[in-house]
Amino acid sequence: MGKFVVFDHPLIRHKLALIRDEKTGTKDFRQTVDEIGMLMAFEITKDLATEDCVVKTPVGLCNTQKISQEVVLVPILRAGLGMMNGITSLIPTAKVGFLGLFRDEETLEPQEYYVKFPPCIKDSYVLIVDPMLATGGSVCHAIDVVKRTGAKNIRYVGLVGAPEGVKKVRETHPDVDIYLAALDEKLNENGYIVPGLGDCGDRLFGTK
Ligand code: PRP
Numbered sequence: 500m501g502k503f504v505v506f507d508h509p510l511i512r513h514k515l516a517l518i519r520d521e522k523t524g525t526k527d528f529r530q531t532v533d534e535i536g537m538l539m540a541f542e543i544t545k546d547l548a549t550e551d552c553v554v555k556t557p558v559g560l561c562n563t564q565k566i567s568q569e570v571v572l573v574p575i576l577r578a579g580l581g582m583m584n585g586i587t588s589l590i591p592t593a594k595v596g597f598l599g600l601f602r603d604e605e606t607l608e609p610q611e612y613y614v615k616f617p618p619c620i621k622d623s624y625v626l627i628v629d630p631m632l633a634t635g636g637s638v639c640h641a642i643d644v645v646k647r648t649g650a651k652n653i654r655y656v657g658l659v660g661a662p663e664g665v666k667k668v669r670e671t672h673p674d675v676d677i678y679l680a681a682l683d684e685k686l687n688e689n690g691y692i693v694p695g696l697g698d699c700g701d702r703l704f705g706t707k
């Protein structure tokens with residue numbers, strides 16, 4: 500069974516409180532989502548593989564290590580883009596695979612509209628990025644699409660999850676690690692996370 504981790508760190512709790520606040524505007528919302536993404540990515544990637552190497556410093560030779568795995572980030576459009584600057588500032592060499600999904604407002608089922616993955620994804624360390632895990636339909640679909648490439652080394656990172664979404668991903672893809680900044684109470688009748696933070700895509704991009 501993969502890991503299920505809900506981060507417990509004062510900085511993350513503080514920043515989450517900022518973005519949950521309905522009074523927080525686009526600029527601060529966007530900046531803070533990115534900051535949380537960076538903090539979470541730092542912790543998640545502690546299992547990245549490294550290899551030994553020797554570096555010549557100005558003073559002598561140093562036996563050290565460098566990352567030996569290709570990293571592919573897969574933001575689920577649109578809201579996943581909101582965490583990307585923070586994560587790529589930590590891992591500037593990461594490749595990026597885009598997956599465009601939106602939820603049908605009636606059925607809440609994910610509708611796919613764009614897929615573009617780097618060829619190396621199959622053998623890479625893959626991190627799927629989407630701030631909101633509500634019914635879990637979007638993340639499960641994303642994992643399906645990524646697995647179809649042959650990729651096996653897959654994690655998911657999000658900000659706020661509902662128990663319903665966590666259960667669905669755990670049952671459908673038990674091998675995939677889930678990392679969240681918070682696990683909330685429930686979904687409402689419209690499939691929104693309660694108390695959540697509202698519509699993350701709309702708040703990031705000012706579309707409402
Ligand atoms: C939101 C969110 C997730 C999805 C979560 O995207 O960013 O992708 O809903 O819901 P689920 O767990 O029930 O699938 P949305 O469909 O609103 O698209 P957007 O990011 O373009 O706003």
Ligand code: URA
Pocket residue numbers: 578631633690691692693695696697698699700
């Ligand atoms: N998508 C969002 O952006 N927010 C929710 O609460 C649920 C799905």
